[in-house]
Amino acid sequence: MTDYEMIRNILSFSFFAGGMIFLFLGMLGLLRLPDVYNRLHATTKIGILGAFGVMLGIVMKVGFNSMGIKAITVGMFLMLTAPMAAHMMSRAAHRHGVGLCKESIVDEYGQSYYKDQEKE
Amino acid sequence: MTTLIAKTVTKACVPIAILFSISLLLAGHNNPGGGFIGGVMFASAISLVYVVFGLDYIMSICNCKWEKFFALGLIISASTGFGAILFGHNFLRSTFMELHIPLIGEIELVSAGIFDIGVYFVVFGSILYIFKSTGDDE
Amino acid sequence: MKKLFVYSIDLGIVWCFVSGNISIINFLFGAIISYLLLRPLRALYDNITDDSLEVLILKIPSLMRYFMKLAIEILKASIAVAKIIIQPTINIKPGIISVPIRAKTDLGITTLSNTITLTPGTLTVDVSDDRSILYVHCIDIDDADEIRESIREELEDYVLEAFE
């Protein structure tokens, strides 16, 4: 095993592991954060990062062969779509009447601030 | 109406999804994919347009007769079978040939691939037909 | 017409990616399919102004800059949110603020909104009907104006440069 390969392996593995850890944290956020908007922060950003990390790990490991390209594609696609999905979900939440959590301090979008969370 | 953000992203995503569906269709014989998967992928791309732009808008652009697509698909798939009979073989007897094309290299042409294309058409045609008739109601 | 051609070339690259094989032949193949594909779909892209190929090529450096920025921001964002999450007690001051924007085109607004979503503590909830304001949910608002400012300075510039 050459040094180059060694470095590549370590790098790829750390991307890989980092991605997973971030993802896990994101999911923890999903569990812990107070309202749907905050949870979206966790899943979108950290989730994407986690996914991207793992995909990058793959690219590091295999290079730009078909697998690497696919991995990049997956990551790029997530980056393209996840924000929109988050946008759609948060917008839907707000317009559906899901209020912000009680810790919230401002809502310049609408008047649904502090609404009862239980509403579905 | 959905937002311009959604619409713009959709405009970007749809061709990608369709291309991906075609890639799944063509690669299906050697990689994960195939007619069904490709077809659903295609249908998903179009339904993304339906969802984001609304059925009315799409209808104003083009009123696709999806039933013709799946009928066509059925004809393609069945014809693969009948083709074999014309060549004195059994229905759906497959064959393949290796073509050597300059610049591109070896290409395997598989008759089952044509069958798969038929499947592709049937799948997206029928799914979109279902979506359209259901969404169109009232 | 020309627009379709440009898109076909773009999509030819996309084709290479989704089919997992980057080569000239594959690219050409993809471009051809894309062209055939875009013809029936062209109505979708009617209201997008033409970009010439040269302009597109010229934008590549700014695009690169944008993506670099984005990558860093995502990392920062993730770390920031992760910090919040792993705290024993979650102590945040969330809220939705309005952010006026300069971007005018669909692409610009969309990119900006997505970028905001991917960056620290912010999430685009909606865009106003007159396309001048983004409503952004922030996970922790110390100072709303500061956030507006940072969006304008750190993100919008890059976006406008690369996409408008």
Add this chain to the structure above:
Amino acid sequence: MNNTLLSITIALLFGIGTFMILRKDIIKIVLGMTILSHSANLLIFSSGITGGKTVPIITEEIAQHTTGIIFTDDLVNGILAPIVPEGTEMLFVDPMVQALTLTAIVISLATTSFLLILSYRVYKEHNTTDVSKVRRLRG
């Protein structure tokens, strides 16, 4: 995968699906059907030969090794099935059950979609989603 656990899962899914199709709410019935379909699909999938560990796609890395398996049926000599020589290890997971499951999934998609639209029509006609009230046809 642990076969026992998978079997238990399949059985539980079957039971839950059955419980759901006995409900009154039409949508619950449809959902119950999908769960039953999942169960059946998993059962088909689990009916394959075990031992293989690789995706059943022959890549260039996986050399085509001759296994010496005999395929020609020879009833006279009592040869009925693929005769697998001792020591032949299954490289791939069973592709056959995958194909079967795939077909079953697609078919259940078709029937369930139809059932779903049908439920909507039932609702439209009877103005209720309570199937215990859908009883014009009786006697």
Add this chain to the structure above:
Amino acid sequence: MNIGILQVAMVFMALAMIPCMYRILVGPTILDRVVGLDAMTTVMVVMLGVYSFVHESVFFLDVALVLSIISFLGTVAISKYLDEGVVF
């Protein structure tokens, strides 16, 4: 080594799925459930990446790409429904 990594990673990912499931089950709002589902697909994409990484097999990435495209569609459809009361 790979198998070891796989097992640890898989357990890790499976654990990451539990919060998603929790949101799907408990909510409390319907959007929480949607977010949970969406997050679940993200976890799955990562899982597929892990498989791919460990098995060095491209096939799982095809699955991941499909999943990322399609789950996006599902989320958008549900969101639009919740937002506007229609899908198409």
Add this chain to the structure above:
Amino acid sequence: MYHNIPILLVAVPIFFAAITVFLRSRFKLQKALNTTVFAGLFIMSLALLLHVWENGIVVYEVGEWGKYGIILVADLLGSGMVVLSSFISMMAMIYGQDYMDKETALDTTFFPLFNIMVAGLNGIFLTGDLFNLFVFFEVLVMASCGLIVLTGRGDHTPMLYKIEAIFKYLVLNMFSIIVMLTAIASLYATVGTLNMADISVKLAQLSAAGTMPWHVYMIALMFIVVFGYKAAMFPLHFWLADVHPSAPAPIHAMLSGMVIKVGIYGILRIHYLIFPDVLFLTRPIILILSLVTIGVGAASAIGQYDLKRMLAYSSVSQIGYVLLGVGMGSVYTTTAALMYLVNHAMAKSMLFLATGETLYHAGTKDIRKMGGFIRTSPFLATIFLMGSMSIAGLPPMGGFIAKFVVFDSGLEAGFYAPVAIALLFAIFTLFYLFRTWMTIFWGELKEPENESDFIARSPTPQIKVALALLAVAVIFFGVYPEPLFALASEITAQLFDPQPYIDAVLGGQVR
């Protein structure tokens, strides 16, 4: 050329189903084309049957993969059923072209769905592969469901009822299909193949070695649920009385005439070919359930005022007779069951087609509101009477010989009590069918309409042709049942000794 017929019988209607989609609203062309196709199918099926009868089983390897692919097997049972389905579907098609509503059925999905329905039937009867059987079961069910919704001119069924009926049908069907999948998967997991002949050989080996896993018995019995559901065997018959009457007449004729026979076919095929060792269990179960089926159907039919519903219950009862023949289980009783099956198929489909026209003629479904139609439509009266006579088992109709052989074979095999019960309910059948016939066709014209109004709603020539041809068949098999009996005996012989089937299937060359 005979070689290709099995697949053509399935693929041609599928192909034409697709073609007809492109020919929408070109009504004349559709009519001509479909009639031609169906006539062609009938001729092909007949040719196939005669060929099989002369030269033995025809095996068709789709894709030339031998038993590793899917094999179509045209043995006498399969090709016989195909002839039956082709004949009845041809008549139903000819009839349907004048019967179905033009805008909502003929110009939309009637032709493709009907074509596919026939393909489904033929596919079921010809397949030699268990999983493929499942696929074509679904084809058949979905086609039926699609067709039931369509409307025709004598179809006084509110959409409300149709929807409810389809819903019940589909829900029940889905469960039975899942049972079927479970059974197929379990069987595959046990013997590693889906080819029926192959399974048969392997299970026979296990049985010979005494190592048959016990769950094979369970699987075998699970198939009873599947096929019993299709055949509307008690306690799986509940859907029939709701579903069949909701269908427009040509579909009703297909459902009652052919589609429920699929269940019988399945039992005969699967249990005789694959599970001969379990017959000691399956036969008594079927026997007992068949008797209840006969009774429940007949007892429910008497009180019905809805003509179609009454006839649907009659179908339940009649299928009980077929099952009785199967359940008694001797060679002769099975022959009898097959004869009963054929005659019931002919007579019932004729009766249902006639019913469709009668309801159109009457403008109502309610028997109590009908009367005196023998004056306004003696043709329908005659057809209806012939159908009733055949179902009731009166000479010289085909149904008589069928009932006779069932009783004869049953008594010969020593099943005195079952035959006695069957006999008792035969009188029920006689009673309700003739009483209905008299109520409809005798008595005074009920509505205060002119006779000429009724005469204006008489069958068209095309419909008359379809009915008359069926009538000819019904009477032919009564006056000269010899060919049918000979065929049924041959079929039974093949069922009881599947070795030729197995040899034919497994003897082929693989590419």
Add this chain to the structure above:
Amino acid sequence: MDNFTAIALAVFLPFALAFVLPLVEKLLKGYIGWYAFSVALLSFGLIAWVLPVISDGDTIQGSIRWLPSLSIDLSFYADGLSTMFGLIVSGIGMMILWYSNGYMSKKEDLPRYYQQLLFFMGAMLGMVFSANTLQLFIFWELTSITSFMLIGYWRNKPASIYGATKSLLLTAGGGLFMLAGFILLRSITGSFELATLLHDPAAIASLKTDPLFLTTLILIIIGAAAKSAQGPFYIWLPNAMEAPTPVSGFLHSATMVKAGIYLLARIHPLFSGTEAWFIIVSGLGIFTMLLAGFLAFRQTDIKAILAYSTISQLAYMFTMYGYTTYHEPGIGVAAATFHLLNHATFKACLFLVAGIVAHEAATRDIRKLGGLRKEMPITFIIATIAALSMIGIPPLNGFLSKEMFYETSLEMGHLLGGVFTYLIPAAALLGGVFTFAYSVKFIDGIFLGERKKEHLPEHIHDPSFNMLAPAGLLAGLVVLIGLFPSVAVHYLIEPATEGILLENVDLHVKLWHGFTTPLIMTIITLILGILVYTKYDDIGERQDKMNVRYPWLSINYFYDMIVDGAKNKSSVFAAFMQPGPVKPYLVSLIVLFIVLGAIPTFFVTATLIPANLNFNIPLYEGIILGLVIISAIATAVLRKYLQAVIAVSALGYLVSLIYIYLQAPDLAITQILVETLFTIIFVLVIVKIPQTFKETISTPVMIKDLTISAAVALTVLVLSLNVNQGIVAPFESLSYYFIENSVSLAAGHNIVNVILVDFRAYDTLGEIVVLCLAAFGVSNLIKSGVERK
């Protein structure tokens, strides 16, 4: 033309000529009745042509190939019995068809009338000449059907419908029992061939000792009794009088009702000489004879009187055919056979008279009739001759057979001994007394006494020649046979009796054979008859009162109760069986599944659940499968549609995760795609369905459903655990073939895809067809909703 051809032609010509009747109807114009008459004449001639052969004691037999596989042929057998019957059928047929020319109005649907009569005649002839029981049965049922059609000739009358239903149910239904009897007979003796069986003493002997003998006998007798209106089955005949009178005369007195008698005679050699035969047949006969004779008193319709009289007279024959002992089988056979012939003549004649009266006087109510002797003198004479013959007054033919009946009864009583010595003749005597009474009533009520002006048309006269002549001819026959019995005896009765007893018979029938006990009985009959007749109306009234007070005394009461009640009972039953909601149906399906799944567990010798289960569960698998179960439970538990849909969606994704874990990317992709599509369709539907209904599950329902579900789960679990033990050695999966050959033979590397599009492409074809069907179906469903609005 050989004899067999003559017989076959005699049978088939009526059918063939009836079939062409509608075609030649236009040509015939007004002569359609004569066409029919000539058909009957033709048949009569053909049968008469073979009569010399038969009367010499020969038989004619032959067959036409029909059902070789069942070894049943169309075979005809003519012996004395069948030939006599054939002559009666075609002869009376001639008279009736002739008569119909006068009777039936030109406005009636004459083609149908004559066609059905000819069909009937053909069927009747076919029945009597049948050599095998199956064929006999076929023609038998054909006579039932034609009778049904003719009873319902005026098909818009409710009474016709009622009568037709009743006759069909009883005669055709009884026929089914008879068929069962024949089948049993076949299974005992090995043959349907009656003609051969009759001449096979060994087979007959074995039949009589067979355990199924009694069952067979009873089944056949049910058929015969139903046809001949005997015992409780008599009730259809009075209602059958709704038919046009010629039909009643032909079918319901002279011929069809005698089919049962014919059958008795035919099977006499097989079954007689046993106690069962005697008890059942003559018991039934005596019972019916007395009951019908008695019940005739309260009849007011002249045709009804004749109907009851027919029943009673047929019962004579039943009784006499039943009189057998071990030592002297068939002591009553000759008498019965002779009475059969005589009854055909006088009863047909009486029916024709009744028809004439009804035709001329426009009523059949005996209370409205009276004193017609002056206006219809010829009719009166004819009627009187026939009625006197029925009573048994010399020198008419009825007297001869009645004497023989008394004689036979005495002999039978003597043979039995004990109390029967008197009882049996007494019963015969009582039957005679009743006969006397109603016969006198018939003449008295119509022709004698006062003319009841208020009820009758002004001008009543003898009918046209066409109506009078056949009646006259029959009356003449009554007299002729009475005066010169030896001709009829020689040509008809002796051969017929020989045909039944299968031995040489030498009969000596004379008008006067001394002052014997039977003659004394006749005289007593007359005296008692006069006494009873004085009380005639009184008895009738009493019967009416009884009937009002105790309606259940009548068999009709039970018939109506069953037939009318059947409808209500059936409705209730159907409503119980099919309550409507899908759940009970589903439960029965599921329960059957469980039960059938459980049955094989009783045969398990090893273990139900495999011993070597692997419980080494990796954590990851545990979590994923746990999540699968949780999401499934969530689907069941979550109340709102969208919540449940999201849960089921999650379930779908998790299932795809299992597929991924098990190395099935194609499958996983498919699952994911399908799941999402499904979610979208779901949401599409939920958009249109507001969730207004919330199910609350009561505890008992919950327990029940949980039990069912648990049982299902258990069944599947047991199956699955056993199945998961893998393919039984030495078998291997077909998969090997696909793995080995997918590249080399199908040029595909993705084996799953190759299976789908190549190895098992046919399945995939079916699969895409299902997709198309779903699309078509959905579009139909949606359109079906749009149209309504």
